Amino acid sequence: MNRRTLLLAAAATALVGTAAQAQQLSLSQVSSYLNQLVTATGGFTQINGDGTLSTGQIYIKRPGRIRFEYNAPDNSLVMAGGGSVAIFDPRSNTPAERYPLSQTPLSIILAPNVDLGRASMVTGHTSDGTTTTITAQDPENPQYGNIQMVFTANPVELRQWVVTDDVGEKTTVILNDLQPGASISDRMFNIVAENSARGN
Numbered sequence: 800m801n802r803r804t805l806l807l808a809a810a811a812t813a814l815v816g817t818a819a820q821a822q823q824l825s826l827s828q829v830s831s832y833l834n835q836l837v838t839a840t841g842g843f844t845q846i847n848g849d850g851t852l853s854t855g856q857i858y859i860k861r862p863g864r865i866r867f868e869y870n871a872p873d874n875s876l877v878m879a880g881g882g883s884v885a886i887f888d889p890r891s892n893t894p895a896e897r898y899p900l901s902q903t904p905l906s907i908i909l910a911p912n913v914d915l916g917r918a919s920m921v922t923g924h925t926s927d928g929t930t931t932t933i934t935a936q937d938p939e940n941p942q943y944g945n946i947q948m949v950f951t952a953n954p955v956e957l958r959q960w961v962v963t964d965d966v967g968e969k970t971t972v973i974l975n976d977l978q979p980g981a982s983i984s985d986r987m988f989n990i991v992a993e994n995s996a997r998g999n
Contacts, residue, residue: 807876822950823926826915829933832955833913837861841977848968857974858981862911863900864988879909880988887993894999895990904946904962907935923947930958 819969838860845853857868867877876887879928884903885895892992900906907913907920915935922945929951936945942965949959961971986992 822952823924824931824950824955826921826924826933828946828955829931829950830913830915832950832957833861833908836957836979838981838983839977839979840981840983842975843867844973844975846971846973848970857972857977858908858983858987860983860985860988861909863909864985865905865909866937866938876993878990878993879905880990883990885990885993887997892999894994897990901937902940902943904936904944904964907937908948908957908960979999 836859840856840858843855843857845855846870847853853869855867855869855873858868863879863882865879867875869875869877876889878885878887879900882900883897884900884905885897887895900909915933917938918942919936919938921935922935923932925932931950931952932947933950934945934947937943942964944964944967947961947963948957950956951958955960957974959971959973961969965967
């Protein structure tokens with residue numbers, strides 16, 4: 800699996816055919832939803848750039864923290880915390896590969912204050928009557944790629960995202976039964992502690 804793709808995905812969800820018909824969500828509605836999503840847990844299915852599938856569990860603790868635990872046979876771990884994203888490979892004895900969170904499109908939804916109304920942040924905003932799709936980028940660094948988020952309404956809920964990385968490769972993450980309000984330990988996002996626990 801392409802590790803760069805894994806990083807950018809991890810951090811990022813076909814969606815639900817049972818959602819009620821709804822009008823297009825506004826950028827302020829979606830921004831408010833994301834800002835109120837302090838913690839959440841759920842399952843995910845990831846469609847990788849090469850067409851393969853991965854599954855696992857996701858843990859979100861905003862701002863700035865997310866954790867993807869991949870099921871077998873991958874068994875990888877990707878987490879963001881302390882301003883970095885780290886990829887832990889169970890087959891490696893070396894410390895996790897790390898990147899600045901700010902250089903991934905996932906940083907947009909993990910920001911302390913999500914404001915999709917910022918100039919040049921949103922490059923796409925559409926609705927099919929059931930879902931609202933918003934494509935966003937870092938307006939100061941569009942070269943880092945973008946994230947396309949899919950939401951349902953009544954109540955507003957994030958269902959899927961597609962990350963396009965800095966070389967144009969796409970990774971889709973489909974969220975399964977995302978439950979907000981969970982109690983999640985900060986330890987789950989501590990990259991240094993995870994490295995130590997693995998003897999690195």
